[in-house]
Amino acid sequence: MTRHIRHAALFCLLLLAALLVSAVRVQIVRAGSYDDNPANRRASIARYGQPRGDVLVGGAPVTGSRDTKEQLRYERTYPDGPLYAPVTGFASQAYGTTFLEHAEDGILSGTDPMLAPFPLLSGLTHARARGGDVVTTINRSAQEAAYEGLEGRKGAVAALDPATGRILALVTSPSYDPAELSGNGLPAMRAWARLNADPDKPMLNRAVRQTYPPGSTFKVVTAAAALDAGVVTDLDAPTDSPDPYRLPGTTTRLTNEGDGCADASLRSAFEWSCNTVFAKLGVDVGVDRMASTASGFGFNDTSLRIPYSAVRSTFDTQVDKAQLGLSSIGQYNTRATPLQMAMVAAAVADGGQVREPYLVERTVRRGGETVATTGPRPVRQAMRPGTAALMKELMTDVVTEGTGRNAAIPGAVVGGKTGTAQHGVGNTGTPYAWFVSWAQGDDDVQPRVAVAVVVEDASAHRGEITGGGFAAPIARAVMRAVLDS
Amino acid sequence: MTNAGTTVAAADPPTSAVRLPRRRGIELALIVLAVLLSVYGYCAVGLARHGTLPPGAAGYGAGLGVLALVAHVAVRIRAPYADPLPLPIGVLLNGLGLVLIYRLDLTTPHDRAAPAQLVWSTLGVALFIVVVLLLRDHRVLQEHAQACMVAALALLTLPILFPAVNGARIWIRIAGFSIQPGEFAKVLLAVFFAAYLAANRSALAYAGRRFWWVQLPTGRVLGPIVAIWLLSVGVLVLERDLGTSLLFFGLFVVLLYVATGRTGWIAVGLLLAVLGAVAVGRLEPHVHSRVQDWLHPFASIEAGEGPGQVAQSLFAFAAGGMLGTGLGLGHSSLIGFATKSDFVLATAGEELGLAGLTAIFLLYALLVERGYRAGLAVRDPFGQLLAVGLASLVALQVFVIAGGVTGLIPLTGMAMPFLAQGGSSVVTNWAIVALLIRLSDSARRPQGDGPEGTPHHPDDGRSAGRPQDHGESEASR
Numbered sequence: 001m002t003r004h005i006r007h008a009a010l011f012c013l014l015l016l017a018a019l020l021v022s023a024v025r026v027q028i029v030r031a032g033s034y035d036d037n038p039a040n041r042r043a044s045i046a047r048y049g050q051p052r053g054d055v056l057v058g059g060a061p062v063t064g065s066r067d068t069k070e071q072l073r074y075e076r077t078y079p080d081g082p083l084y085a086p087v088t089g090f091a092s093q094a095y096g097t098t099f100l101e102h103a104e105d106g107i108l109s110g111t112d113p114m115l116a117p118f119p120l121l122s123g124l125t126h127a128r129a130r131g132g133d134v135v136t137t138i139n140r141s142a143q144e145a146a147y148e149g150l151e152g153r154k155g156a157v158a159a160l161d162p163a164t165g166r167i168l169a170l171v172t173s174p175s176y177d178p179a180e181l182s183g184n185g186l187p188a189m190r191a192w193a194r195l196n197a198d199p200d201k202p203m204l205n206r207a208v209r210q211t212y213p214p215g216s217t218f219k220v221v222t223a224a225a226a227l228d229a230g231v232v233t234d235l236d237a238p239t240d241s242p243d244p245y246r247l248p249g250t251t252t253r254l255t256n257e258g259d260g261c262a263d264a265s266l267r268s269a270f271e272w273s274c275n276t277v278f279a280k281l282g283v284d285v286g287v288d289r290m291a292s293t294a295s296g297f298g299f300n301d302t303s304l305r306i307p308y309s310a311v312r313s314t315f316d317t318q319v320d321k322a323q324l325g326l327s328s329i330g331q332y333n334t335r336a337t338p339l340q341m342a343m344v345a346a347a348v349a350d351g352g353q354v355r356e357p358y359l360v361e362r363t364v365r366r367g368g369e370t371v372a373t374t375g376p377r378p379v380r381q382a383m384r385p386g387t388a389a390l391m392k393e394l395m396t397d398v399v400t401e402g403t404g405r406n407a408a409i410p411g412a413v414v415g416g417k418t419g420t421a422q423h424g425v426g427n428t429g430t431p432y433a434w435f436v437s438w439a440q441g442d443d444d445v446q447p448r449v450a451v452a453v454v455v456e457d458a459s460a461h462r463g464e465i466t467g468g469g470f471a472a473p474i475a476r477a478v479m480r481a482v483l484d485s
Numbered sequence: 486m487t488n489a490g491t492t493v494a495a496a497d498p499p500t501s502a503v504r505l506p507r508r509r510g511i512e513l514a515l516i517v518l519a520v521l522l523s524v525y526g527y528c529a530v531g532l533a534r535h536g537t538l539p540p541g542a543a544g545y546g547a548g549l550g551v552l553a554l555v556a557h558v559a560v561r562i563r564a565p566y567a568d569p570l571p572l573p574i575g576v577l578l579n580g581l582g583l584v585l586i587y588r589l590d591l592t593t594p595h596d597r598a599a600p601a602q603l604v605w606s607t608l609g610v611a612l613f614i615v616v617v618l619l620l621r622d623h624r625v626l627q628e629h630a631q632a633c634m635v636a637a638l639a640l641l642t643l644p645i646l647f648p649a650v651n652g653a654r655i656w657i658r659i660a661g662f663s664i665q666p667g668e669f670a671k672v673l674l675a676v677f678f679a680a681y682l683a684a685n686r687s688a689l690a691y692a693g694r695r696f697w698w699v700q701l702p703t704g705r706v707l708g709p710i711v712a713i714w715l716l717s718v719g720v721l722v723l724e725r726d727l728g729t730s731l732l733f734f735g736l737f738v739v740l741l742y743v744a745t746g747r748t749g750w751i752a753v754g755l756l757l758a759v760l761g762a763v764a765v766g767r768l769e770p771h772v773h774s775r776v777q778d779w780l781h782p783f784a785s786i787e788a789g790e791g792p793g794q795v796a797q798s799l800f801a802f803a804a805g806g807m808l809g810t811g812l813g814l815g816h817s818s819l820i821g822f823a824t825k826s827d828f829v830l831a832t833a834g835e836e837l838g839l840a841g842l843t844a845i846f847l848l849y850a851l852l853v854e855r856g857y858r859a860g861l862a863v864r865d866p867f868g869q870l871l872a873v874g875l876a877s878l879v880a881l882q883v884f885v886i887a888g889g890v891t892g893l894i895p896l897t898g899m900a901m902p903f904l905a906q907g908g909s910s911v912v913t914n915w916a917i918v919a920l921l922i923r924l925s926d927s928a929r930r931p932q933g934d935g936p937e938g939t940p941h942h943p944d945d946g947r948s949a950g951r952p953q954d955h956g957e958s959e960a961s962r
Contacts, residue, residue, distance in 0.1 A: 012880035034803030
């Protein structure tokens with residue numbers, strides 16, 4: 001019987017060995033796929049088990065975390081939600097994350113390997129680092145000025161530091177409170193449904209995720225292309241352009257709002273925003289040069305990340321001459337985000353250089369120790385420095401004596417360009433009012449702020465919507481806030 | 486019993502005989518270690534959950550320590566030659582089980598299971614002490630094999646009279662306590678099988694007709710045992726307790742093989758198992774769904790209904806990884822239903838990791854190994870078969886439930902010995918450990934020392950129900 005007892009013992013041993021093999025299979029071999037299974041709540045529990053890192057503006061957090069004592073413990077709070085919504089985005093337990101909350105999620109949630117105290121051991125111990133903070137480039141008073149300026153209207157503001165590409169203000173209106181979406185309960189579901197159904201699209205980040213026809217503000221690009229290409233060499237020389245201008249190959253006659261555009265010089269055409277002159281200049285420059293200048297400014301760039309992605313601003317390169325004429329005055333298929341137009345103004349302000357805009361200055365550990373700093377951004381020369389100097393002159397004239405007088409700031413040099421962009425079927429939509437500008441304090445060595453404002457104001461009479469009337473005061477408030485800070 | 490007196494006298498001078506070491510000191514040291522480990526686990530849970538030592542830590546440690554020490558003293562008095570390992574292993578597993586249940590109680594503040602489990606553990610240790618103190622010789626059980634069988638069947642049938650709980654008709658409720666009579670029946674059936682097979686193993690091994698290469702036993706010998714087995718399995722199928730059914734079947738086949746040495750039994754057993762499994766799988770929707778859950782644990786996720794229990798259990802094990810999250814820091818409560826009972830191993834796997842799980846499996850393996858060792862060393866066939874049966878019972882239980890929760894085999898409800906919530910199970914397992922202690926003591930006790938006073942005679946297994954009374958021989962010591 002002894003032999004058989006040994007056999008039976010061996011059998012029992014085999015059973016227990018099989019259990020060990022099974023445990024290794026589940027806990028080690030397949031563990032990765034089980035951990036990543038979307039139905040496994042552990043990832044969510046760990047993610048919300050600690051306070052999320054914060055987004056900082058001017059050294060102070062604009063986000064927070066609230067202990068709900070529920071299974072998913074910490075919920076995002078936003079003390080000033082609507083103001084910073086296009087910067088922070090939301091961090092929802094039910095609907096994921098957007099914008100900075102999404103792009104910097106690794107830092108904020110503590111999963112970024114850079115945060116782990118012992119990176120090699122983190123896989124073994126399952127330890128999760130405390131969430132780090134994200135220091136933004138936003139200028140609080142500029143952000144507030146832009147938000148107050150847009151109050152009650154639909155539109156967006158983007159402001160940049162021309163010398164670095166730092167984004168100083170990013171505002172969209174109407175906005176919403178991302179805190180409403182933080183939880184995963186019924187209130188969040190209701191808010192989600194309501195915000196998505198809202199015809200005003202409050203969750204749309206109009207400053208970087210919405211393109212508009214830039215209208216006359218695009219004439220900055222066209223003028224730069226004409227100067228760079230040598231089509232215009234003297235700002236004050238007549239441009240040999242008729243009024244009205246018949247678009248080549250068509251019978252369509254292009255006209256202007258005001259008089260005095262026939263054969264006007266580039267200076268006065270820019271000052272009074274002559275469509276005829278710039279359509280002709282665009283056609284004279286040609287599609288290739290126009291397109292290369294536009295892409296130098298950042299048009300047709302699909303790869304821009306600030307660090308979340310911006311939508312592509314477009315300048316159509318498959319056009320005939322008539323379409324090119326319209327494209328050159330910011331119509332037809334030319335579309336730009338407010339951020340793109342701020343980049344255009346910034347390029348003029350900074351000697352023709354375009355710096356990729358960015359929103360995150362650096363990321364830091366909870367204690368303040370820097371994890372990563374946004375390094376020098378790539379620089380593109382969108383136009384020759386000489387051209388940029390001439391463009392500064394043109395834009396300054398617009399504010400001192402042209403359509404942009406509303407943007408003037410005492411004690412500062414301000415350059416700007418208004419725009420009124422038509423859109424809709426047969427241009428029946430309420431036009432968009434644009435203003436792009438830059439400002440340099442009298443004591444500053446170079447311009448300190450470039451800004452683009454768009455107001456899609458449905459409430460005003462059509463005739464009154466001009467960039468100078470609606471958008472320029474907002475731009476002025478933002479520029480003043482930056483210059484004062 | 487005159488014989489006893491002479492042999493004792495012969496062995497009396499301590500210098501003349503080679504005395505095996507009693508190793509009670511080792512047992513005591515291991516018990517202290519087991520209690521300390523359990524208290525450490527208890528404190529770790531409190532520190533992890535609340536940042537402070539749990540208020541009951543001292544009481545818990547003292548209670549467990551006193552229980553273990555009393556058990557140790559009982560062993561010292563009545564089974565001084567017993568194997569020193571089973572008792573500390575039982576204490577450690579039971580202590581760890583209490584820690585795990587206490588830890589899971591923290592997630593279900595309205596449903597606290599640890600206090601009741603502590604009461605049951607106390608009862609279990611009390612039964613251990615009673616068995617060690619009163620059962621001087623395991624062969625007494627052999628004489629009551631028939632009674633054991635009747636009692637086992639009665640216990641198995643009893644819950645049919647009570648309402649079903651969670652689809653299984655295996656509980657009876659008395660005075661607020663849920664009792665699972667089937668747990669007690671395990672030991673009783675093991676005793677009966679061992680006694681019956683010890684008495685009839687020759688007949689089973691050598692009689693009967695040859696059918697191909699399989700030597701079939703005669704119907705006369707086989708009849709009663711198959712009938713009882715069929716009856717118990719039938720009752721279990723009626724009660725929908727598949728784990729226990731599987732356990733009895735495994736026990737039956739192992740003991741039959743050990744008693745007769747016929748591989749043919751294994752073939753017959755496997756054939757019966759396959760037939761039974763197919764039939765039950767076809768007929769019982771309950772079983773069918775368990776098999777489906779095993780084959781496709783994530784089917785409910787793909788169907789958009791969220792993870793099922795097996796999937797949640799796998800998630801818990803996976804979350805533990807190599808070292809585990811630490812006691813109190815896992816989320817095995819996501820399993821929901823039966824976290825503290827059937828799925829308690831998932832908590833161990835998540836919070837102690839593969840390292841802790843391996844340690845637990847090794848503890849079980851060690852317990853089983855000590856049982857088999859006792860089976861090899863003990864001198865009578867009944868004792869051998871009983872030791873093998875009890876050890877196999879532990880091994881099979883561990884395999885059935887641990888295999889189920891790790892997705893190795895279809896899940897069948899069963900308590901993880903000592904770890905899982907379930908009073909009847911804890912009490913039964915303490916009884917098993919007590920019997921192993923008794924058997925190992927008999928095996929190692931120098932012949933003529935103590936109750937086993939009668940000199941051992943070669944036992945061919947025909948001694949079932951022999952008339953001698955061994956209890957009296959203690960007087961000669």
